Amino acid sequence: MSQQDNHPDENTMPLVAHLVELRNRLLKAILAILVIFLALYPFANQLYAWLSGPLRAYLPEGSSMIATDVAAPFFAPLKLTLVLGTFLAMPVVLYQIWRFMAPGLYRHEKRIAFPLLASSILLFYLGAVFAYYVVFPLVFAFFTSVGPAEVTVMTDMSSYLSFVLKLLFAFGIAFEIPIAIMLMILSGATDTQSLREKRPYVVVGCFVVGMLMTPPDMISQTLLAGPMWLLFEIGLIFGRMVERRRPPEDADAA
Numbered sequence: 714m715s716q717q718d719n720h721p722d723e724n725t726m727p728l729v730a731h732l733v734e735l736r737n738r739l740l741k742a743i744l745a746i747l748v749i750f751l752a753l754y755p756f757a758n759q760l761y762a763w764l765s766g767p768l769r770a771y772l773p774e775g776s777s778m779i780a781t782d783v784a785a786p787f788f789a790p791l792k793l794t795l796v797l798g799t800f801l802a803m804p805v806v807l808y809q810i811w812r813f814m815a816p817g818l819y820r821h822e823k824r825i826a827f828p829l830l831a832s833s834i835l836l837f838y839l840g841a842v843f844a845y846y847v848v849f850p851l852v853f854a855f856f857t858s859v860g861p862a863e864v865t866v867m868t869d870m871s872s873y874l875s876f877v878l879k880l881l882f883a884f885g886i887a888f889e890i891p892i893a894i895m896l897m898i899l900s901g902a903t904d905t906q907s908l909r910e911k912r913p914y915v916v917v918g919c920f921v922v923g924m925l926m927t928p929p930d931m932i933s934q935t936l937l938a939g940p941m942w943l944l945f946e947i948g949l950i951f952g953r954m955v956e957r958r959r960p961p962e963d964a965d966a967a
Contacts, residue, residue: 738809745805750798757790764793765873767849771857778870785871793874800841804834825899833892840888840940841881848880848936855932880933883926887941894948898955905952908945915945 753760765778772778780786799806807830815823857866897903908915923938 735813738813742802742806742809745802746799749802750795753794753798754791757794760797761790761793761870761874764877765870767845768853768857768868768873770850771853772866772868773857776866778873779867780871781869782871785869789870789874793878796878803837807834829892829895833889836888836892837885840884840886843888843940844880844884848884848933849877851936852880852933879926883937884940887922887926887937888944890941890944891948891951894945894952895955898952905949905956908949908952912945916942919945 769778780789782788811827811830815826894908898905919938919941920934922941923934926937
């Protein structure tokens with residue numbers, strides 16, 4: 714392999730050029746978010762109806778969601794559309810970050826970084842999908858069935874939005890565990906054997922994180938901690954594959 718293959722481009726850009734490049738990348742990322750937001754905004758109310766579907770399916774007959782703030786019927790769908798626009802534009806945003814950082818990476822780092830970047834996007838989406846289709850029905854079925862019979866469930870739409878966005882974000886981040894493990898192994902910070910020895914602490918940590926990142930109920934906490942543990946085990950499997958493919962000199966250095 715030539716010297717040029719082992720090192721980033723030596724034709725370094727001046728600081729001003731780097732700042733201009735960063736500005737252009739940020740503008741493209743913001744433009745992608747804005748375009749998707751504007752495309753989705755006419756359907757803001759329908760999107761909120763879709764997001765609130767898992768709760769409304771379990772509301773007692775004659776009950777409905779309410780707005781305790783006079784501006785909530787406008788701002789809640791608007792906030793949802795903006796968050797969803799950012800969510801859907803994330804591949805473009807991360808691609809712009811990748812294009813900004815790629816010239817400074819070694820060739821072998823580029824081969825690894827892009828698949829990891831694509832995998833992280835996919836895993837985040839899978840975490841959100843898991844939360845919506847698996848966690849939400851279980852959580853809302855439990856919440857709407859345990860209250861006193863004299864209390865009518867009428868959830869505020871802004872509170873509901875904050876609740877579900879927190880859960881979606883928590884599960885999206887939790888599903889990044891395999892990527893985090895592979896990055897730690899690739900950087901030499903740890904290895905699969907060391908992680909296996911720490912498995913009992915990881916299990917406890919999963920439940921602690923589940924307690925901190927989800928609302929204070931055992932169902933959502935357990936539904937987050939369980940997949941986190943499973944994803945940890947999956948990360949160990951892929952981490953072992955990375956270790957087997959690592960060149961001998963890199964393994965010795967780690």
